[in-house]
Structure formats: structure tokens, C-alpha cells
Amino acid sequence: MPASPIHLRLISLLSSFVHPFVLTLTVGLALGSSADALDAWPQFRGPSGDGIVVSQTPPIVFGEDQNVTWKTPLPGKAWSSPVVQDGVIWVTTAIERTPTDEERLELLKKTDNDEKKFGQLAIAKAIELKAIAIDFANGKVLKTIDLVTVENPDAIHSLNSYASPTPVIDGDALYCHFGTFGTFALDRISGTILWQRTLPLQHAVGPGSSPLVHGNRLILIQDGMDRQYVTALNKQTGETLWETDRPPMEAPTGDQKKAYCTPIIATDSNGRDQLLCMGSQWMVSYDSETGEEFWRLYHGKGFSVVPRPVVQDDTVFFSTGFGKPQLWAVKIDGSGDVTSTHVRWTVTKGIPAKPSPLIHDGLIYVVDDNGVASCFDCQDGTEIWKKRLGGKFSASPILAGGHLYFGNHEGEVIVMTPGEDAEIVQTNQVSGQIMASPAVIDNALIVRTDQAIYRFE
Template sequence: MFRFLSIPVFLIASLSDGSHAAEWPSWRGPNGNGVANGSGYATEWSADSNITWKHAITGIGASTPAVTNGRIFYTSTHNGKNLVTCIGMDGKQIWQHNFGKSLEGKQGKDGTGANPSPLTDGERVFVYFKSGDFGCFNLAGDLVWQTNVFDRFAEVTTETLWWDLGTSPVFTSNAIVITMMHTGPSYLAAFNPADGELLWKHDRKTDAPREAAQSYTTPVVTTNPDGKEVIVVTGADYVTCHDASDGAELWRVGSLNPEHNEYFRSISSSVATDGIVIAPYARGGTLTAIKMGGTGNVTDSHVLWTNKGTSADVPTPTVANARVFVLRDVKNDRGTIDCLDLKTGKTIWSGQLEKHRMTFRASPILADGKLYVTRQDGAVFVIDAMADEFKVISKNEIGGEHTVATPVFVDGKILLRTQEHIYLIAE
């Protein structure tokens, strides 16, 4: 059986009583696939209704908050410093700490020095910034350890991505893993959560040209058909699978850029379910389904299907109930949602949201049978995800505050982070 490992295995037993509905440990949620636990989430709200509170954010950032034990963690940059902030489920600040000198964003409102999302194991919170500062606090706000990956790895002396660091750290069963894919030495690195000790570092080599070598994706932790815990990485024209114990490459698919387009940087991450990896690529030009397993280059044997009719450039797809939900964000297709059959890639339904000058940067979340889709101006559309046709349930607005962060769903409550506030939405 294939399983997700977005929560470390040492926490799974403690969450078996159902308390996991109140946990959002990482960017893509408790299941690592953009699917929330729990039910009873609001489908209608406005600036004047179903808003329990709003918390004013210090500084600027685009990371998705993490939630555990009634505490919400978010990152930002302010006055030249990285910031880590903890607030309660009442919206009140519990603690806030500086965490190194910030490296600010290049891409207007969408790019900041605090794009990577925090990660929590229920006892600690782990944070990562564009400056390379990476480390750990306990829930009380005490610094446990801190390092800077650019200083630590001598071959990478400066952050060389063309745009802003977007990848978030992920858990394996005994480590925290980060990736760096850019024009220069690219790698995966695993750290001990307890003390930040480097457990292993593995170079990731491809033949991607120019900007195509640049990647902003987050890895996926899952299992191979043989039960081995693995890390799937998408970017620099390939999907690669690595042994979680030492980072060694097991198999790869690609090139996803056969014409060697120099500008195929990748932002949208892959997602895995039921032994299948769904990989967006080509700046929203292709969507590829890969059967996990094999050894070496498995492009000819393990690609199940490639769909050139739908994909995403920035939002990561969501998968549930043998369906793939793709939010298009490119050119004239902006705001189109496609529901595909996981095994075949064939369209079950497709629909167009209202046309608007704003696009979509946040990734869709499926909660209680509904797909929540967030536009840059903070408008959230709720779609019936289980229907056999495109059906919009509601459109919800709170005043036009800019957002690129993916919303969080915990215990019947929605946390929406905008550039200015965190809102708690509940009926």
C-alpha cells in the first residue's frame, strides 16, 4: 500500500485519536496532497460574515502557515530581518523572533524573502528563508538550532535563483529535507530534526539549459512499490526519485523538455497518490502521470499518460478519489479548472471561472468534498469536487487583499493568509 509521509512516523500514533483534523503540518496539509481532514468548513463568507478574527501580519511574506496544538506559525520579513511568529487560535500573538538577515523578494507582491512554508512535527516548528537561514524552534519559542545552507555548503556561496526561493522543507520518517535546483550545484540535503546535523547530501544532475535549470518546487515524500520510503523531486526538466535514507537516485523520467527550451523554469510541484506521480511542467504546457518504480531512466516504461490540454504553471494539482484537479493559470486559460481521471488523464469535467485581470498563485485545497480555489485578490471560489460536472457553489471576497498563500483547513476552520492579515473563517 502506498502512503504519504508528510507527518513523521513518530507522530502518527499520537494522531490516531482524530486530533489530526486540527493539524496542518506543512504547505500541502496533513496528507501531503492538498486534501484536508475534517468537515464543516464554511462555504460562504465576506468581510462582514463568518470572519471570527483577523490578525495583522508584521512584515511581508507568502508562506502558508503551519498549525499544531492550537498554535499557528507563519514567516515574514521586516526591517531587514527574517521573522517567525506564533499566534493562538484566538488570533493573538504568543511569540515572535528574528531569524537572520533577510534577502528580499524580486517579483513584486508574489515574491518575498519568506516564500517557503514552515513545517511542524507537533513538538517543534522548522523554518526556511530565501536568505538560506534554516532552523528550528520549540513550541514555546525557544531557538533549538539554526544554520545557513548557503554558508554551510561551500560550493553555493550565494542564492543564484533568477527569482525567489519557493521550495518548502518536507519530512521523511527521520529527517527534514530541502532541495536546491538552480544554475549551479543542485542537490537534496537531509538534516536531523533534533539538532540540525547534516545526515546526507546528494547532488542532482541534469542537462537542463539556462533558466530551465531553475526550480521552485517542493519535494514529495511517499513510498515506492517495494515499500521503500522515497523522495520525488520535479524540476530542471526531470522527475527524479531518491532513496529517503541517503538521497541516492533510484529512477528518473524525462526530459520533460525535449526541445531544450531555455526558459522552462518549474514552479508547480508534483503530487503523488496510489503509486502515481502527477507532474506539471513546461510552464503549464504538459501534465505527466508516472507509475512509480523501476530503476534508471523509466520514461519509456513508466509514463502512464501525458496531457497537453491542461496543466498549471504555479498552482500545484490536488488529487483525491482517483481524480486530479488542475487549476490553470496561464494566458487565456486563466481560471479554468479541469477534473481528470487519475488512471487515464481523460477529462471528467472542465469549467471556467469568471474572467479577471488577477490570476491564481495559491494551490487548490479539497476539503469535505469541495475544492477551494484562491485568486490573487483574495477571492475564494468553492467548487463541488465530487460532481460529474463543473459546479460553482460560491464566490467569497474579503476586500481585495493580495494573496499567494495556500489556505489552511483545521477542525472546521479556514485560515486565509493575505499580504496584510491572517483571517480565521468559520460558520
């Protein structure tokens, strides 16, 4: 594609660590259909937030020395997924000041955590939160933006990171959210911090929910141990536009009220623009402009919910979180409490607590945390197949072109054909641990591990 005059002018600024941009893409799209965008992967799980770009053809076979265009080491520890636009990949990270074993124990004793859980927790003496811009073409780091240094941060789960929420690109801005440690709006060209907010919350095991941009609002799910609510900030200023508390919960402690889900937007058959925010015990639909409830559904005692829901044909499909994860299909055209009226079906076995589901051609695919993939009929929840992939899973699957891609903790990316007769066609190996969900752009697969970021094609 020939470069436009504005593109050429902006490219010339790269020597000053300024990246080119031409297009403005507003995220928070309705998730009823898959996106085919060729030039942007602006949010967690891609253009439509559902992990699907059918027009793309990334490689099936790849690895450390196969079909790798570049590999760039990344500093710090972060499970946030990469986002891409205008030839630049953005990631966030946390540089930890690591305590000794003795210091770690003393730091944990100063928290509100039960000593019986200390073995599951990690804690840092301080963290430096950063945003990193990487050139899509050659993998070079264009700029590193220092956001904030947090002294004596809260403890997190040993499987989590201090930078797990995925940033969002919207027009000229990049929004980076780190839960209780801060929310930042950046100018993507200059790297200037436009505004920042701190919304304190007791995550218990660290932040996880990624932000969503819709209209002029930055939507954040704030489901902590101390308080559970959803809020909308003015994306230009960071000012709070509204906040709405979650429905009452029946739980002995806040530990079973917390959640880490990422919201989605869907337009139902009645024309309502719904903000769907999954949480512990309740799935709730809100008016994104006002924060008022459209409907709520009680899904049981599930808590610490992580998987991002998906929507198709007036139905939302979601996992119920830790405890005993279930997969629910619920009609979204109701009002009030729809618990007894709008559930289409549920599946109670083989459902993930962390990876998100994926829908394509009337089938819904999941991989549970222990590496068993399953496929169900979207109409009635009938199991089509179940296949063991192996390994532990946290990253969400994607579908690009004619293949499904699943990344696990062991650094494997398993490639499968979709459909009722699905088959595993390739298992690829990279160095390190995969916790972030991959991105697909310009027929290339972008994979982030705990050590580096890769471009395969």
C-alpha cells in the same frame, strides 16, 4: 474536549507567550491517502501534503463580515502558507527595508540580472526574517521570533516574496526555510533557535521550495541557477547527512535549470520509501536515507517548477513548470531511467505553472495560472470538464468536507463541488491578495492574504 492536566499546566504559561502542546506529529507522511487529522496542519498542503481533509467542514460562505471569527493583520510581505498545531498558527514573514526608485535601480545594477528583466524584479536594502505564533482561538499574536537580518539581499521576482517557503512542524520543533537566506530550527514552546544553517544558492527570482521532514531528516530541494541538488539535514543538529546533485540538464543558462518544487514521500508497491523531487527537466526518486537514486524521468524542457506533486496508486502526478506546462502521470515502481517505460499519460493544455494539483475519488483537479480549472480522469488523463474561475492563481487548491476551495490574487475564494458534475457554489471576497494556500483545522478555514490572516467558520 476536557483539558488534560498537562494541557492546563501549559495553558497557564500563555502569559509568558508560551503556547500549549500535547501531541507530536511527524510530518512527511506517505501521500497515498488523504488525512483526516483534526488537530494539526503541519506542513504545506496539510497533514498528507495533498491538500485534502475530508472529515472537515469549513464554511462555504464567508468574507470580511460573514462567518469570520477573527482577522489579524500581519507585518511584512510573505507568501508562506500557515501551519497549525496544538492551538497555535505559525507563519513566517519578511520585513523589507524598501529602497527609493533610484536606490532600487542601483541595487539591481549590482546583481547578475539582465537589465531587460529589471522591470520584473523587486529588491530590498535589507530584510528581517521572522516567525510569528498566533492563537488559533482568538487570533492574538503570542510571540514574534526574530530570526535574522539580511543586508543587501538578492533580487526576487516582483510576484515573489523573501518568505515564500512554508514552515514545517515536527514534534516540539518548527523548521523555517528561506532558501539562500537561511534555514532555522525553533523550539515551538520557548521560541529558542535550536540551530541555523545558511546554504547559499542563486535563486534568480527568490526562494520557493518548502522543506519536508521525514524520519530524522529535514529534506531541502536546492535547485538554483548555479547548482541543482537535494540535501538532507539532521533535524536535531542541522548537520548535512547527504547531498545529491541533480541529473545533467540541457539548457543554455542556469535560468532554465532552476526550480522551486516541494518534495513528497511515497511508499511504492515494492515497499520502497521514495523521496520524490521534481525539478527542471527531470523528476527523480531518491532513497531518503542515503540520497541514492531509485529512478529518474526526463519530462522535457520545463523549468522553474513550482507545483507540489501528488501520489496515488503507485503513480505520481506532476506539472512540468514554466515553458509550456504539462501534466504527467508516471508509475513509481521502476528503476534507472524510466522515461520510455513508465509514463502512463500526459496532458498538454490548461495546466498550471504554480498551483499544485489535487486528487480525489479517481479525479485530478488543477487550476491554471490564468484562472481556468480543469478536471481529468486519473486513469487515462481524459478531460472531464473545464470551468473558468477568473483571476490569477498561485495558491494551491484544497478539498475539505464536500467542497473544493480555490484562492486567487484578487482575494477571491471560489468554492466548488467536486466530481464529474462539479459546480461553482460560492465566490467569497476578502481584502488583499491570496498567494498562500489555506489551512483547515477544527472545521475552520485559515486564509492568509498579503495583509492579514483570517479564521472563518
